[in-house]
Amino acid sequence: MFEDPRILWFIPGLPLLASVVTAFLGPRLLRDKSHWPCVLAVIASCALAIGVFASVSSGFQGLHTSYTWFQTGDVDIGVSLRVDGLTAVMLVTVTFIGSWIAIYSIGYMHGDPGYPRYFAEISLFVFAMTGLVLADNFVLLYAFWEGVGLCSYLLVGYYFAKPSAAAAARKAFLVTRLGDVGLLIGILLIYTALGPSLDYESVMPRGQHASPGVLCAVCLLLFTGAVGKSAQFPLHVWLPDAMEGPSPVSALIHAATMVTAGVYLVARCTPLFGFSPSAQLVVACIGGFTAFLAALIALTQTDLKRVLAYSTISQLGYMFLALGSGTSHEYLAGIAVAAAIFHLFTHAFFKALLFLAAGSVMHAMGGVIDMRRIGGLRKVMPTTHWTFLCGAGALSGFPIIFSGFWSKDEILAVAFKAGQPGSFANSIYILLFLLGLVTAGLTAFYTFRAYFLTFWGPERVPPEAGHHAHESPPVMLVPLMVLAAGAVFAGILLGPTGIFEHFLEVHWMQAAFPRLLPATEHHGNLPLMVASSLFALGGIGLAWWLYVRRPALAREMAQALPGAYELSKNKFYLDEIFAALVVRPLAGLAHFLRVFDQYIVDSFVDLTAHAPRWLGHLLRPVQNGLVQFYALLMVLGLAGFLLSVLMR
């Protein structure tokens, strides 16, 4: 049943249909039933995705071209979808997480005036993201890539009457578009340097024969796109602001449909990156640095969702660290990519869970999410509390039990391997590995800081909550429970058993880049596991000590280190630096050019237009109407003429 490649069209097609139906019928006809098309379509495409996943695991690799999108000269872009191991994993992740978020939204968005609009946009988001992972050529990927960006714009700006939401939406769109320019240039470079065809199948094998400079440029340009969309330094600034949208949207953006696109792109292009170690080094450095930087910022944020947003940036940094570490030994690429995708998979569960739980808190607290104003909620909202705890455990990499531990450990193992003596740039990779280890400790600390501040200590409920300070309805709690189960068990089932790597290797890597595959089996690194466990437990313990045991100590520490505290709290002033270095000069230039255009360029035009008049002014005195003067001129002219004749 799932062997027919035409089935692939329904995975993005159903959400698109739901989006169109809701957009046109929602406001008038469906109203408070507007969630039905979206929920049904996303669940149906999830079912299809699981079916396709099952057929892929039995060896099915589908490709289906529907029609030529545009073709002229040597540009030939088809609308074609393809599924392989990587796509199947992504599809299942996106649609599964998306389904539960859609169901959760029924409760969360209940009674909102923009209810139909919300669900139309959510469906469109799922459409764009599933299309992105199914696309079979770079231009189609770019199309869905932009589509994802558009949906995030629409959803972040959902409460458009709020100035901060409108600003955040514009920022999200523009900052990611800045990265997209790089991606576009990268695609054009592939088109000219690696052949006119842009199908993956024909581009990827050419990577190893291209000149190193060109290949490196291609990889870095593609990575620029990923930096924008996956919120890596320095283009990460849009993501924390993006939580101006409703909480389920944050869950969707952070877990399933947006930020994972960049990781997917780099993973998909492993056959190109794998032959350009210098590009990979850049990827790893940006990833490792972003992970560390975002963790530092997350330490002091007081907004629960903001802490989670920075944790996303940090975790994505881990994924890029892994993607960039598959360099030193040829065989490492396979393990590295598998580790990154595995972390993407587990992260999708626990980050969606954390955001939805945070949304549940926000729902109950009347929109307040500032951790200085809430506290001790573990009795008020028991289910939210324990599901959040599952997510926090996974995010902080609590050993053995939680999924985050397994996937993060694999990433650290890859970075450690890349840093072994004798390999390319090994000292840098060792540094990145240590940075990753420290970040693991920081992650555990800030996650549990947020957890303890929100759910422990004396019970504090802000006045905005009114009488709503109670547990959320079941329609919101069931998704939390399901995702919590995923956050716990996904790791222990798939991590130590190696099922995940094996699946990707057999159903994707062997066909896509056989030369980069491991020669030997990959084994877990026990000392490394112990080390990362210690860091995680240390972070959690410190958080407990500072925020439960001795709550005053944290404040004293902040006062003791005012500079560092302010730096972290103000996000290292990156927004301000961005504004001062890019936005303001550009706006200044624009204003200058407006004046320049109006008064300089146009004045030249007017000057030219005035030239005939001035010429007239110059000659007018000659026509003064005095006969004597004319006679004089005639005589003079005649004399001059005669002279010139005689002198010759």
Place this chain on the structure above:
Amino acid sequence: MLAEHWGLLILLFLPLAAGIVVAWLGPTRGSAIRLISVATSIVVLALALGMAFRFMALERPRGADARLAPAAPSFRPEFVPGASPSNPHQTTWHVLSLGPGTVQFYLGLDGLNLWLIVLTAVLMLPSVLISWNHISERVNEFYAWLMILQTCMFGIFLAFDIIIFYVFFELSLVPLFFLIGIWGGPERRHAARKFFMYTLAGSLLTFLGVMGIVLACHQQTGTMTFSIPRLVELVHGQLMLEDEATRAYWQTAQFWVFLALTAGFAVKVPLVPFHTWLPLAHVEAPTAGSVDLAGVLLKVGAYGFLRLAIPLAPDVSLALGLPMVTLLATAGIVYGALCAYSQDDVKKMIAYSSVSHLGLCMLGMFSLTMAGLSGSIMQMINHGLSTGALFLLIGMLYDRYHTRKISSFSGMATRMPLFAVLLVFICLSSVGMPGLNGFIGEYLCLAGIFSHEWTREGKPYLAIVACTGVVLGAWYLFTMLKRVLFGPVQEPDTHSPTGDLNGRELALIAPIAALCLLIGVHPQPILRTTEPDVRVVSDIAAAARQRATLPVGVATNQKLETRN
């Protein structure tokens, strides 16, 4: 085939006839005038679409066959009125004898003009409808000029005789001069005069170029012709000659012809720095005038380059035009976008955005590759649709509040949700969101210039600068959206009735939005129909490239080899 010939003639003259009737009705019979105008627009639209479908059904030689044909590459217009049965691509209708040559009433359709004709027809109906309540003084004259403007625009695109082309080219200034000068804003007289004088100054030089190429052909070949296809053929034949004196002659002749033609077309496009008439004219023009000016008349410049300047002076287009135009176009993309950002008047912002968009169009065209040339045609169509729609939407806003200052609006999405949805949609089309029309043209233009620069020099600097237009375009449009549509509601102080779009407004904007989507998802019919004629231009350019890279003797050998 006879029906199509008449179709072209009706297309050309029906608006003119309607204009005369409307003018004769007098200013008091407003409703009759509007009805006649709407009816004419609908008939014209139906006719244009009908012609497009007939054209698409034609079996035209695809690119590969055209190259096999022994004749020099040249345009082969279809549906030529007055064609002889032996040669359906050539007319027999003579207008005027000029010495040994004859000016012919030579019209036709081919891939280069077909979709511009359709675009003109598509934009005609909304520009009539948008003026419904807006224009109350001298109604008859307004609609008469609007109709006459349509005829002029059809004439420019349909003409295959260089004199007929030029006549319509100049005539089109007159209706717009009156439209801006009578029904425009407070500074309408200044704007109208500037528009008229500036473009006239340029196009007088164009006339020198037109005459120059005709006389040069006459001098060298002994044939005096005004037919564009014939001229292209003759020039190509001459350029392929290996004789030293002929080459020297044509180098000089092409140089001056190209410069003279460029003078008029560059102002029309407009290329930076010859653009300053445009913001002024747009701000002062009534909405219908802006729609036609941006939607169609700006394309005349680009179309002129494509139809005349490149085919008639290919060597100089390559050697001089390419570096010059690509530089100006790239500068225009960035400069126009930055200027657009800092405008407070929405219309002015859109005017500068046109400078930016047409810069990209010219950049693609002067890559002289298949992708770039087709991309530039797509870009012309897309810019016509999306910018036309933007002017229409802003016109609707202006009708309600009598101001266009961005700073006086906020939160209009709350007040006018439908308007907001459409404005966001059209802005997305304008910034090149894939799935909507803008992306196709943008991508093809960029692909064209990128591959040109990459294969020539290996350093695609200009292409990369041009790519920044992608983010700059989003910057100014989305900033405008944020200020006008979002945030808390703030309206300018007016007492006029406000409300969301009414049925008439929806009916005039919705088809354009639908077309944006349709072209974005399925542009292939357009690309397919334009391909044979785009290939003519690209073949001419390719021959010029070959001449430029190879010394005299080698070219001959190569030619012989390819022929064998």
